[in-house]
Amino acid sequence: MPQKSMAKKTAYEKIREELKLDAKPKMNLASFVTTSMEEECNILMMESFNKNYVNMDEYPATTQLHNRCVNMIARLFNAEIGENENAIGTGTVGSSEAIMLAGLAFKKKWQNKLKAQGKPYHKPNIVTGANVQVCWEKFAMYFDVELRKVDVGEGYYVMDPTKAIEMVDENTICVAAILGSTYNGEFEDVKLLNDLLLQQNKKNGWDTPIHVDAASGGFVAPFLYPELEWDFRLPLVKSINVSGHKYGLVYAGIGWVIWRSKEDLPQELIFNINYLGADQPTFTLNFSKGSSQIIAQYYQLVHLGREGYQRVMEKCKENAMVVKQGLEKTGCFNILSKDNGVPLVAFSLKDTSHGDEFKISEMLRRLHGWVVPAYPMPSGAEHVNVLRAVVRAEFSREMAEKLVLDIENVLQELGKLGPKYTPKVTKIAKRKIIVRESNKHHKVLAA
Template structure:
């Protein structure tokens, strides 16, 4: 007992105990498996420092907040071809909360039809874990569809066949977490239509919502597809903000019931809002507003993403030189290189060698298609310095050709 007390007192004796953890914290730019923003510009860092303590819900204290969020939603409406810029929208803590709110809106809309059976939601088996959580927490049947053969994206016709009159949402993923590839949203909408279904379609665009408009501008995936009733995305991925921002936009008020919106008079003005969280930092929203309103905003996004895609194409070309690896995604639509085993153990061998140089590259079995074995991915995010890019590329080459001279 005394030893435990002594250890506790030692921890409480000063600030050094917390500081001692700092040497063990990896530089976030070294985690090339994460989709989240690793580098913020000096101006975004100043916004975070100045507004990090401002609470997004306190509209009475900071009356500019509502306009800032509305401006961001307006820009997103332009990006995602939403005609009604005044339709419901919300800024939340991240793409998981954003997706769950879209699911809840669909669930409550379905309940009001008087249907008595258990509701269900249809998605690929490789969809984000947030959909498993949503269905578990709100007692919705989750119907998943695996990718056929040696592919990694679910067949749109198979997804449509899994839907019935009790399906609250069919979920299309624009940027799978495992490999970054896109569902064919237009083909899924057409398959539903061919079966006589009016199933609402949600696009989980956590990472693709900020890349498709710039790298795949002609791709029909957003509100231009009539069946799409809601879209969720993450600001802190390729939206380039700091951690803590997700967006949900609905096509119209019909698909987001008003009884889900609640105000709180005790924070000053009782402005009605929707969300699963309450207090959260204003800083990421302010950063998003800055990124949208800077001169040539969309051109800058396009330049940054094309630059990232150029590096991912180079990495993918190098990986194709390893006969033991198969490249699934070369980064043309989203700056992600994903690869699987041709020879058992090849992915783990490669990621282990990358780890020797300090790079974090995840290795995992593919839920979308377990038959393909282990998968790895490298995400190239904006802001990576030229020296860091050079070191990353050198490490990739060394990991593929371990006998080569060190660069």
């Protein structure tokens, strides 16, 4: 900390200049998190930055917006809620906190059941795929729960429900399914998992439930694949988390967790406080939390509605297809993502003799400003390296076409494209893009 103060203008300029070294958020295709919102929503957020959400008595209107968000999201996930009933759920800082809360609810309910039966209750476990996000590993470590991972395999990069069932025992507090794998965007088969688990529960007299980690896919599947059964339509799905700051279209800092019913959230986990001016319930890991992201989520839900969200998701899927088809035409990549998952493109090189996926990632960042991460697949397929481009709402058709051109440029630099390869001549906006071939590189000229 400096000994002396500096002028506010000077502090602003110094920090602003240093932040220019960051990547451009729109070109960060590693992130699922929203980086652009409408000006009206930005203003609402600015006007509410000074509100602490936990002060419900002082900010009752904000509390109402939060509760409406919970109800709308619960109904989006087909929760059975009466017209005048409220859903059981809460806003969180993100899906990581949401998963912690859901996991704690499962653990406590399992412990209560085994205590009542006079059985040991000190060795709980969760079954999930090796492709889980790190927050599940954090939950297992922080709250002393064994995490049983089902290895993936080459060509099948998500949890196999049949293998998951084999790992379930009477100490399994839940099986966690992922609707939108971080690695390749694929939806796991929650319906098959539910059906197999119903059979196993009936056979053994268990009641092992399912949690769906819909961090990425929770705001995608209802609009692109409404007939897909993955949510509360399946009887064993007891809780669902979703990231409002991903395809919920809000800046980073908001997630949601929804429970099927009151019976699925043990009441001893809910605390009542009265030292903020009124008696109020709370079930969160942290206490203070800004109101801005909650208000932004409400804005998006009421502004876009189902029609608007569907339009946005369809656009994302179309732009992902532009990238996928462009990469396929190079003949250099295997596409590892699925057309019916989260709008992203995961791809690996067919030939790494002239540079691998990590080299392509480095060159895209250094030469063109794109952040396209490279990483190995999880346990069971760790020998497969992947590049991934997440297509968010702010990723336009023009950006999709430019990304393909820049990847072609990198491939040419690495000698992966033959001298006779002719990239597609395309139009970006209303400008014609002319690509001239060179054995060394592409020259892209805008006319």
